[in-house]
Amino acid sequence: TATATATAVRAARHAAYARDARGSDARRALRDSRRRRNHHHIRCAASSNDDTRATTRALTDAQRAQMRAYAELLMRENKGEHGMLTGATSVEEVLEAHVGDALALTRAFDALLHDGDGDSGGVRRVMDVGSGAGFPGIPLAIARPQWRFTLLDTLRKRTTFLEVVARELGLTNVDVVWARAEDLAREDAHRERYDLVTARAVAELRTLAEFCVPFVKVGGYWAAPKNADVENEIADAVNAVGLLGAGAMRVEDVDSIGPDGRHRTVVISRKENATNEKYPRKAGKAKKRPL
Secondary structure, eight states: OHHHHHHHHHHHHHHHHHHHHHHHHHHHHHHHHHHHHHHHHHHHHTTSSHHHHHHHHHOOHHHHHHHHHHHHHHHHHHTSTTOOSOSOOSHHHIIIIIIHHHHTTHHHHHHHHHHOOOOOTTOOEEEEETOTTTTTHHHHHHHOTTSEEEEEESOHHHHHHHHHHHHHHTOTTEEEEESOHHHHTTSTTTTTOEEEEEOSSSSOHHHHHHHHGGGEEEEEEEEEEEESOOHHHHHHHHHHHHHTTBOOOEEEEEEEEOTTSOEEEEEEEEBOSOOOTTOSOSTTHHHHSOO
């Protein structure tokens, strides 16, 4: 009886161990499946839509090489002494999430610049406010070499990196400026000189409007890439946009999923009147006390 009992106990233990092992294997398999699915989502999200596919197909081999070289420079900078410029951890993630997200804007921006009634001597001027690591400015500058880009940022390490990118990639259509938007918008060379001004992940719309609209010429546009749930931001920004001389905001679907996995749109407004000279206010006011 004792022997039978011991045998039964050992059998029960073996069965429990087997169940635990199977459970562990199942949990591991589930984690791996989720990890693969999430990676696939990030990899495909910004590149499996119609806008980005059409733009990517239109890129030349040289432009594709520039996109990859840009991603490689960014990854190298991330590992450098000045710290990270992006949360991306690989060249492929930069290309497929961040670059893809930027390229998804091209169809909307093409339409805006085609419709713009300002005269830029045949060259459309575009500003990327708070360009950071270069999104969306650098991918757009590669994809649209006929446009002239100004990449603006307040941090010197970022503008130094952008200068390196422009030089290494031979982007002769890119100018990099180290300054605050509030200060630069007071300079005649930049105030109301741009056909299109954009900014990604810089601030909420009512603050962003004060950074961007003073740079836009009458008849030009400012456009802010945002996530789909932007209705409250738009409602809060109506007064600010009007005070700055821009018209009603509209939302366009750019058919992209951003690096954060959320659906993307772009909020667009046309400049209808010159911006009052009192705007933008002194540095810091737009964020501390939004219009």
